[in-house]
Amino acid sequence: MLPNDFPEDLKPRLAPTPGGDMGYDCLSCGRRHAPDQLLYTCPDCGGLLMLTDAKFDELKRKPGQFWRRLFDHRLMLNLQAIRGVFTFQEFLAPNIPLVDVVYLGEGHTPLIAAPRELAKTVGAHFFVKTEGQNPSASFKDRGMAAALSMLNNLVRVKNLGQVVAVCASTGDTSAAAALYAASLGGSVKSSVLLPKGRVTPQQLSQPLGAGAAVFELPGVFDDAMRVVERLSEKYQVALLNSKNPWRVLGQESYAYEVAQQFDYSLRDKVLVVPVGNAGNITAVLSGLLKFFRASVIDGLPKIVAVQSKRANPVFLYYRQPSASRSYAPVTVRPSVAQAAMIGDPVSFPRLTALAAQYEATAGAPAFFVVEVDETSIMESMLLANRNGLAVCTQGGECLAGLRAALAEGLVTPSETAVLDSTAHALKFVDFQNAYFEGRLLDDYGIKSRPELANKPRPVNLGAAPVPGPGVALSAEERERFVSAAAAQIAVALGLEDKAR
Numbered sequence: 145m146l147p148n149d150f151p152e153d154l155k156p157r158l159a160p161t162p163g164g165d166m167g168y169d170c171l172s173c174g175r176r177h178a179p180d181q182l183l184y185t186c187p188d189c190g191g192l193l194m195l196t197d198a199k200f201d202e203l204k205r206k207p208g209q210f211w212r213r214l215f216d217h218r219l220m221l222n223l224q225a226i227r228g229v230f231t232f233q234e235f236l237a238p239n240i241p242l243v244d245v246v247y248l249g250e251g252h253t254p255l256i257a258a259p260r261e262l263a264k265t266v267g268a269h270f271f272v273k274t275e276g277q278n279p280s281a282s283f284k285d286r287g288m289a290a291a292l293s294m295l296n297n298l299v300r301v302k303n304l305g306q307v308v309a310v311c312a313s314t315g316d317t318s319a320a321a322a323l324y325a326a327s328l329g330g331s332v333k334s335s336v337l338l339p340k341g342r343v344t345p346q347q348l349s350q351p352l353g354a355g356a357a358v359f360e361l362p363g364v365f366d367d368a369m370r371v372v373e374r375l376s377e378k379y380q381v382a383l384l385n386s387k388n389p390w391r392v393l394g395q396e397s398y399a400y401e402v403a404q405q406f407d408y409s410l411r412d413k414v415l416v417v418p419v420g421n422a423g424n425i426t427a428v429l430s431g432l433l434k435f436f437r438a439s440v441i442d443g444l445p446k447i448v449a450v451q452s453k454r455a456n457p458v459f460l461y462y463r464q465p466s467a468s469r470s471y472a473p474v475t476v477r478p479s480v481a482q483a484a485m486i487g488d489p490v491s492f493p494r495l496t497a498l499a500a501q502y503e504a505t506a507g508a509p510a511f512f513v514v515e516v517d518e519t520s521i522m523e524s525m526l527l528a529n530r531n532g533l534a535v536c537t538q539g540g541e542c543l544a545g546l547r548a549a550l551a552e553g554l555v556t557p558s559e560t561a562v563l564d565s566t567a568h569a570l571k572f573v574d575f576q577n578a579y580f581e582g583r584l585l586d587d588y589g590i591k592s593r594p595e596l597a598n599k600p601r602p603v604n605l606g607a608a609p610v611p612g613p614g615v616a617l618s619a620e621e622r623e624r625f626v627s628a629a630a631a632q633i634a635v636a637l638g639l640e641d642k643a644r
């Protein structure tokens with residue numbers, strides 16, 4: 145749609161202009177720091193940072209109806225910079241001008257209703273938001289779009305020359321970081337640190353393909369994270385983990401889109417989110433709070449955070465009575481929800497701060513954490529897939545989490561859930577294959593159910609000539625091959641003859 149065809153009152157706001165008053169807030173000492181620098185911890189006390197807009201209240205001067213109409217109309221405006229997470233620029237990172245925005249096709253992922261049979265089996269109506277349809281095939285692209293747009297802005301405005309970006313990753317952060325950095329024509333060189341053997345081959349191929357420097361370290365994610373933290377304390381590097389608060393802002397777009405996809409009515413909804421480093425759940429809570437405070441949505445949905453029993457520090461924390469909770473990292477054990485296999489989540493202090501605000505604002509219990517076992521994760525993933533929804537293992541974790549929340553009565557069958565399928569199923573296909581072949585028992589404690597396993601069936605044609613690349617069959621040989629193969633498949637499928 146051409147700019148001139150939009151309603152008069154929206155025309156001046158269609159393309160967002162820089163505004164707001166962004167700053168880094170320290171969660172420990174409360175000091176505020178200027179946004180035009182790369183900070184990952186508070187320079188005064190080392191505390192974790194959140195980015196906030198000191199002029200946020202100005203957004204409230206417009207009625208919620210204005211923002212709803214603006215965001216909905218922006219979906220029809222063919223302007224690259226706002227096609228992704230910057231549709232919501234005013235709520236996300238209002239300081240970033242559109243010229244610096246990096247857009248690779250992230251965001252606005254489909255929201256898909258679960259087929260009726262599957263909803264019946266699970267016991268509630270639910271939707272899946274397919275974050276695997278982002279450019280590097282996970283939701284991490286949302287955060288990278290914001291972080292790299294900001295970095296792009298700093299490189300331009302401050303003439304930084306070349307920046308070296310680093311991140312530790314369970315596989316998807318590195319894929320996203322490498323791709324977004326590669327799009328900047330050499331100003332940002334990315335390097336990624338991976339726990340050796342703890343990312344899938346597909347995930348490993350991604351930063352390699354994007355030309356990043358890839359380092360494999362012994363240990364699990366938490367160990368690689370410590371090395372990256374040391375690098376960012378001691379050396380001139382840009383940190384692209386979700387400790388970088390610009391990433392959290394980008395990931396808020398998930399919440400904004402869910403609101404938009406339900407026409408801004410989230411009262412009877414339940415958002416189910418897998419938790420690893422707790423960046424994503426932080427972003428979801430923060431985004432929903434912002435939309436609620438500006439009356440863009442009229443109520444806050446329930447939130448169900450899900451962890452595997454093998455990487456459950458957040459669950460263990462919230463299970464304690466609220467007056468006397470204490471936090472302790474856990475030593476993780478292998479989990480098929482490998483992208484969330486984190487024992488000491490970096491964003492934990494952000495999560496507790498936001499979850500408390502969320503509950504206070506909702507005025508009722510609205511934030512829950514459940515844990516699920518490995519078998520339920522795999523079986524939920526396979527169940528979804530067998531009902532037309534291709535979800536990753538973390539999507540399976542969400543479905544397992546919804547079932548656990550229903551069983552515990554935290555969610556009722558009259559509510560509608562939204563599962564965050566955080567990555568593309570194909571990134572984690574090796575877990576499916578291992579399940580089919582019964583290879584998940586030793587490391588993951590998962591016993592395969594034969595009725596869920598599947599494998600290719602050979603069509604055996606004996607010694608007859610068969611086709612192949614560069615092999616030319618005679619007409620007669622081809623006819624014999626086709627009829628023998630068709631006959632064998634018809635028997636296997638129990639097909640009935642048309643003639644009868």
Ligand SMILES: *Cc1c(COP(=O)(O)O)cnc(C)c1O
Pocket residue numbers: 282283284314315316317386418419420421422423424425483484536538566567
């Ligand atoms: C990173 C990731 C998670 C965990 O998100 P956090 O922000 O670390 O809590 C879950 N699923 C996938 C596919 C991921 O890549």
Ligand SMILES: [Zn+2]
Pocket residue numbers: 170171172173174175186187188189190191
């Ligand atoms: Zn501080």
